Amino acid sequence: MVVHLPLFIYLFKEPIVKGSILGNHYKVEAFLGEGGFGIVAKCRDTKTNQAVAIKVNRNHPDTLQQAKLEIFILEQLRRLDPDAANIVKWNGFFHDGERVCLNFEILDQCLWDYIRDRKNQGLPISEVRPILHQLTNALSHLGSVGIVHADLKSRNIMVVNRHESPIKVKLIDFGLACPASAVMPVDRVGTVGYSAPEVMLGLPYNEAADMWSLGLVAVELGTGVPLYPGRNYYDTQGQPLDHVLDSGVYTEDYFIEDNYNQQRWTFKTDQQFQCETGYESLETRYIKLTRSRWLSLPEPGSVEGFFLLEGSFSFPLLLNACS
Incomplete structure (x- = not known):
């Protein structure tokens, strides 16, 4: 055996x-x-x-x-x-x-598990609001001493006691944290699916990178699933402006430069990226955002606003509802 x-x-x-x-x-x-x-x-x-x-x-x-x-x-x-x-x-x-x-x-449970316990349905705004308030408070305090966490994600946020109300959370795991003044752009830190674009591309970054990660945690809180569930930075890329891509240490990993086009940098196709790296990018998103066909806005504080649209979750209202 x-x-x-x-x-x-x-x-x-x-x-x-x-x-x-x-x-x-x-x-x-x-x-x-x-x-x-x-x-x-x-x-x-x-x-x-x-x-x-x-x-x-x-x-x-x-x-x-x-x-x-x-x-x-x-x-x-x-x-x-x-x-x-x-x-x-x-x-x-x-x-x-x-x-x-x-x-x-010792703390009770990480936020990732807390969300999973809700069957990935997402949390009500009555819970999302205090969690985001506490996390912005944590980042504000880190900023006051010049520290970038650099790996903010639901697994690095702990619920102090899941049975208490209102829920209280704390930020953990400072293994990748560093002083903002000592950030090295070449050091690509964090977790795929939560990293800010400047981190992925190897650009200078600061405390704002943590706010990007917090935005992704906010979506996860409201929907119950990650916005970017991919396994590679390629799965989470968009199309930044050319002048941004010009300065990235890792830009050429994901983009091709063509000086004859109006937009000089072009995102590599799935086939091009797979040919170069062997990585096959698959569509794994649970959520797809759309700019059209919005439903009416709910009142602030309402748990409405998370609605099914052509088989995908549209998520237009979280920040409005939490304000």
Whole structure:
């Protein structure tokens, strides 16, 4: 019989399992997530009996360097009140052997799972409005200390307690965050489907990139599905202006320059992109926006405005309803 073990078992020289002790007094009770960096475990502080979330970075030079950068960002964020700023509370870090472990408050459920629990039907405006208000508040506080989150998405937003009303959320995972003054355009960060155009194309970016990502989260909140569910940046591209494309580090990955046309840069066809990269782009969108045939506008605060149009969801009113 073949026994399939979780990926995190293989990420460390000494496997971490339920019951393992980290940093001498943090007992592993459950695993909350995993990734290339390592794992996030729910642990019990045996000294205080308090439950915490421990991010355990695997012992790899690149991962350890990234952990140091995250600690630097978290130190900057200590100037903020985590509750007032709607960001996760960081309790510091410790070493477990050669592993760097970050200690955070334990939160209930990520927004991605919260939406999935609603059968992907989307949330009512009565919930969307306070969530967006809190997230704009979080980004405002990050901007006040000059930090770009750079990976805002529903999986990096936590519901503090799903049973409380009104719902409260906090922003988590500052593993890709950086000072706005230190942004390197060549570093394409974030997650496909949430990244701003300037990030995808390798242009200079700042805190505004987080606002783009927040807009996509807003659509996801209202409809229950991502606006851009593709697997490659090619799936989320539009047609920016030529002068924008002229400065992009990655423009030629997706566009062809033709100086004889009025519009010099042309988006590569599916066939051209597949021939060059081997990636087959498929139509995977649940939502298609349209400029025509709008239905009447509902009153602000109404849960109407999400309507079926020729088999696709039209989404014209979210920001109006949330204002």
